[in-house]
Amino acid sequence: MIIPNLTRLQWFKVSWLFSLSCIILSYGISLQYLSYIHVSSTLGAGYLSVAFIGQIGILGVILTLPISLLVTLIRQKIINTLLLWLSACSALLLLTLDTQIYSLYRFHLSGFIWNLAFGEGGSQIIHLSWYSILLSIIGIFALCTLIFLLLFFSIKRISKQRKAPIRIGFTLILISFLSSNGIHIWFDAHGNTEIRAMTRHIPLYQPATAVRFMAKHGWIDAHQVNQQPKLNNQHTRSDLSYPTTPFKTHSNERQNVIFITVDAWRADAFEPVTTPNTFKLTEAQHAQYFKDHHSGGNVTKGGIFSLFYALPATYWDAFTAAQHAPVFFRHYKTRVIIRASLALGH
Structure with missing residues (x-):
């Protein structure tokens, strides 16, 4: 391919036209996320559309900004071509990898997931056959080739002074990005679980919230609308499958249950000398003392969540968005006596 000599302005236009082409390609790659999103209303479908278009697109814009400035300053056609091609290949390959990781773990790429999959012991978790490796190499080659063709198309179009829909x-x-954030601000403050539940599926999506601002101006009652979840709620519109099997009991008699939780209470501090009165509970006639229990987190949020849900704290965001109550709360009349708020989302 013969790369024509372009002016600084033309290289600037090439970078943005090429970015737009890659963003359209990224929409196609990101369609895999949509299969995990539960949509049950017209509002949800509309919000998901603008959130998807806006977030994936704005990520492309953020990545393009420094690249467009660099190619404008450098103006060396070989260097600029390689810079645009390699940056686009890196971004889209990461996006493709994220879709694959998400399909396996339902988590986006992060330090935790990266260490889990590619760190020490990662080979015991993810094992790829030679066939899978071969398919991956072919897929990477095909994607990089397609990206190069998009770059060639962008350079050719700009060099011939043709109009581009940049x-x-x-x-x-x-417009999609701003609209999705506006919708999220309003319906998040009004406790719409469908809107909230979509957030975690879109990569790096952190939509705006304004609960305190709206409460300050009297537009909502934050304590009634957003702060206190309905702990006995049994039916929520979400993509959660919880519990996976029905909760079965073998007796109609319901015992009184008291959870006594102390923040940062280590297991080795629960013994006759340090906590003699509490430890006496284990010496009662019908007491059951579980010595192999482990907290689900080393902070209050993770520990309390896993205690009630019997799930790791990594599911916190999903249950917070859906305002999904634990099974235990559905079968018992509950009362919480606390010194700090247990409202989901705080």
Whole structure:
């Protein structure tokens, strides 16, 4: 391919047209996320559409900003071409990897997931056959080739002074991004679980919230609308499958149950000398003393969550968004006596 000599302005335009092309390609790759999102209303479908277009697109814009400035300053056609191609390949390969990781673990790429999959012992968790490796190499080659063709198309189009829908494309992305955040601000403050539950599925998506601002101006009652979840709620519109099997009891008699929890209470501090009165509970006639129990987290949020849900704290965001009560709360009349708020989301 013969790369024409372009002016600084033309390289700037090439970078943004190429970015728009790659963003469209990224939409196709990111469609895999949508299969895990539960949509049950027209509002949810509309919000998901603008959130998907806006977030994936705005990530492309953020990545393009420094690259477009660099190619404008460098103006060396070989270096600029390689810079644009390699940056796009890296970004889209990471996105593709994220979709695969998400399909396995339902978590996006992070330090934890990266260490789990590729750190020490990662080979025991993820094992790839030669066939899978071969398919991966072919897929990477095909994706990088397609990206190169998109770059060639962008350079050729700009060099021939042809009009490109750059402004229209990025205007649509910006409108979608702002619209999704506006919708989220309003319906998050009003406790819409469907809107909240979609957030975790879209990579790096942190939509705006304004609960305190709206409560301050009297537009909502934060304590009634958003702060206190319905602990006995049995039916929520979410993609959670919890519990996976029905809760079965062998007796109609319900015993009184008291959970006594102390923040940062270590197991080795629960013994006759340090806590003599509490330890006496284990010496009662019908007492059951479980010595192999482990907390689900080393902070209050993770520990309390796993205590009630019997799940790791990594599911916190999903249950917070859905305002999904523990099974235990559905079968008992509950009362919480606390010194700090247990409201989901805080």
